[in-house]
Amino acid sequence: QSALTQPASVSGSPGQSITISCTGTSSDVGSYKFVSWYQQHPGKAPKLMISEGDKRPSGVSNRFSGSKSGNTASLTISGLQAEDEADYYCCSYVGSGTLMFGGGTKLTVL
Amino acid sequence: EVHLLESGGGLVQPGGSLRLSCAASGFTFSNYAMGWVRQAPGKGLEWVTGVHAGGAKTNFPDSVKGRFTISRDNSKNTLYLQMNSLRAEDTAVYYCASMQGWTFEYWGQGTLVTVSS
Numbered sequence: 561q562s563a564l565t566q567p568a569s570v571s572g573s574p575g576q577s578i579t580i581s582c583t584g585t586s587s588d589v590g591s592y593k594f595v596s597w598y599q600q601h602p603g604k605a606p607k608l609m610i611s612e613g614d615k616r617p618s619g620v621s622n623r624f625s626g627s628k629s630g631n632t633a634s635l636t637i638s639g640l641q642a643e644d645e646a647d648y649y650c651c652s653y654v655g656s657g658t659l660m661f662g663g664g665t666k667l668t669v670l
Numbered sequence: 671e672v673h674l675l676e677s678g679g680g681l682v683q684p685g686g687s688l689r690l691s692c693a694a695s696g697f698t699f700s701n702y703a704m705g706w707v708r709q710a711p712g713k714g715l716e717w718v719t720g721v722h723a724g725g726a727k728t729n730f731p732d733s734v735k736g737r738f739t740i741s742r743d744n745s746k747n748t749l750y751l752q753m754n755s756l757r758a759e760d761t762a763v764y765y766c767a768s769m770q771g772w773t774f775e776y777w778g779q780g781t782l783v784t785v786s787s
Contacts, residue, residue: 592772661715
C-alpha cells in the first residue's frame with residue numbers, strides 16, 4: 561500500500577495561513593476518524609499536533625487546526641510564525657491494525 | 671513528565687539481529703499502547719509496529735513482517751523491538767512512542783540502527 565499523499569512543500573509569509581493536505585482513499589482516510597498530524601524540526605523527534613482529525617492536544621497552539629473532507633485530511637496553520645518552519649506528517653489508521661504515514665511536507669516560512 | 675529513552679541501536683551486518691529497548695517513565699506504562707516508528711536518513715516516517723496495553727499486537731507493514739517482533743515488560747516499564755534478518759533498507763532512526771488510540775502521543779529521541787557490512 562502506498563503512503564498517503566502530501567504535497568512535498570508549502571510556503572507562506574509570517575502572519576499568513578497555510579493548509580497541508582493528506583489524501584488517501586475511501587479505504588483509509590475516508591473510512592476512519594483516526595488521522596493525526598506531527599511536526600518535526602530538523603534533528604528532532606516528531607511532536608503530536610492534531611489527533612483524531614481535529615483534536616488539539618494540551619499545549620499545542622490554537623493556530624493549528626485539523627479537518628477532513630471525504631478522502632482528504634487537512635492541517636491548517638494560521639498566523640504563521642518562524643518557528644512553524646518544519647516538516648509535517650499525517651498518519652491514518654488504515655484498518656486491520658495497520659497505520660500509514662504520509663510522505664511529509666516541508667513548510668517554509670518566507 | 672513523560673520520558674521515553676530508546677537504546678540498543680548501532681552498526682550491524684546484513685542478516686544480523688538487534689534488540690531495541692525503550693525505557694518509559696512519567697506515566698503508568700501498563701495502561702498505554704506503545705509503538706515503534708522509523709525514519710531512514712533523509713526520508714519520511716514509517717510505522718513499524720505497536721502493542722496494546724493488554725499485550726495484543728498490531729499488524730506490521732510488509733516491509734518488516736516476519737522479521738520484527740514487538741514485546742513489552744510492564745514490570746520494567748520497557749518496550750522492546752526484536753529485529754532479525756536485517757537489511758540495508760532497515761537503516762533508520764527508530765523511535766518509540768506512547769499511543770492513545772491510534773495516535774502517537776509522546777515520542778522518544780530515537781536510536782540509530784545502521785545495517786552495513
